[in-house]
Amino acid sequence: MKPKIGVFSFTSCEGCQLQILNLEDELPILLGQIEFVNFREAMSEKGEDYEIAFIEGSITRESEIEELKKIREKARILIAFGACAHLGGVNNLKNFHPQGSWLPSVYGRTDLFSDTIPTKRVKDVVPVEFVIPGCPIDKKEFLRFIQGLLLNIQPRLPDFPVCVECRSKGNICLVEEGKWCLGSVTRAGCDAICPTYREACAGCRGFVEEANIESLCNILMQNGLSKEEIRDKFRLFNGLEPIDL
């Protein structure tokens, strides 16, 4: 029996779902082994008999809480995929402004989305079995997850920081050059794509275990960043993580 999969989207840009569809070469082969029964971006059927639910997006409205809980009841395994579901994503930024104060600047009016609430991660609302991190997710990581599922192997996420991948490619370090980068405290798996293109790692894959945030702050302050600037860098993706800045 092919495992039945549902893909669901909450507050997000839906770019992570698109990453699944970007597996153009692999999907036709994969579809011999799994079945999508609910995947709004890819099909119009809306099956309710999924056993595995992939959740994209963070929870930012009252109504989304109930929707998510319903999915959780039906799914045997629930996976948060993408930075929004995993960490709250960039949506978490609104939590640092008075509730609703951003409505006029974002939507030009205040009567939309009246049930808006502070951003929650998926795990703040329902139990999560697994996370596929990233903004957007790495499609290969999704593939490995599905393969692990089929082979009955618990997929492993890299437990080392982005610097390992970055240095392995022989990149020049942005922090060495006096700039900022969060790669040293961020979970690898993206092949250090941002620093490889000379952009700072913004931490979209979340922190590694026991991240030495304090040491990195000291380093970034020596590079001329203020405490507030550093806090803002961390907040972009990791504002809901329990760190003290």
Next chain:
Amino acid sequence: MDVTIQSNDVDRFIRGLLLYYDVIAPVARDGRFVFERIDDPSMASLKYDTTLLPPIKWIYPNNEILLEFDLKDITKTEVVAQSRKQVLTFVHPCDINAINLMDEVLAEEPSDVNYLTRRQSTLIIGYECLGPCRENILCFDKGYHIAYRGFDLFFTDIGGRYYVHVATDAGRAMVEGDGIFKKAAYDDWKDLMRARAERKKGFNKKAVEGDIGMLSHFLKEAYNADEIWEAEGRKCLSCGACIIVCPTCYCFDAVDEVCPDMEKGVRYRRWDGCQLRGFCKVAGGENFRKSAAERVRHRVFKKEVYLKKRFGRSGCVGCGRCIDSCIAKISIIDIFNRVMERARRNV
């Protein structure tokens, strides 16, 4: 046999190599240098300072495939060990010494067939350092700024031309033929001696104060010196930069990857190392080097105590890459100096 080559003939020489080998050379990138495969002589820089990654990584590449397996019939597993013919060109003595050491370390049983296979199809052209190339280096302290073996050819800049020491038959084959190289004459030899005298003047400042021969002994005495290890541990991000860039770090993790059709797969190795939290995690979740302080200490001991005990010489060739790449400014020179100072205090 020794020969010479005019500086402006080096391009022709490289062009000749390109016909037969993958040529790996120092290439400028954003103000630093990297060893890259070149397809045109103009890409190579003979004058360069320590590259971001060491040239040995071309013999020990990241993500190298070790095995191919068949999920339906696991008895069909096959060892993969392949290599193309390559020349590592203009390699500095510290990096040659690192390769020499790894030749011994990785030949120990069970030997590393992948490394040895690549090593056998690799030629090395050395390039003499006539002075320190960067600030944070300690090659001179250990005599690793000179390489006595581990190359096929060895270039020394003697002004307008290079003195080329031909060390092996393979080296001889590279310089024979097309008349680019001339047999070294007495004047060339005199210029070589002059250059070497200059080298002595260039390398004149030791990075570590005290008797470097005693360092490993003093380190052992400092095993519990928390004022060193705890302090460094607090700064350390466990980011792994230092172990990735080191020419004598050779640890790896084995990772399996399965094709989309779920029938076949490969096992490859990914560079890994003792500064990373997960490196010492074993089944059941136990971690036998839990703190960053223990991990920093282990790296230093691995280089200066454990490898030395086993192979008779320091495992740190003094290239300084770990120092330059540590954003927390943890410096092996600084640690060595503190260990020496502690020993002086304790006499």
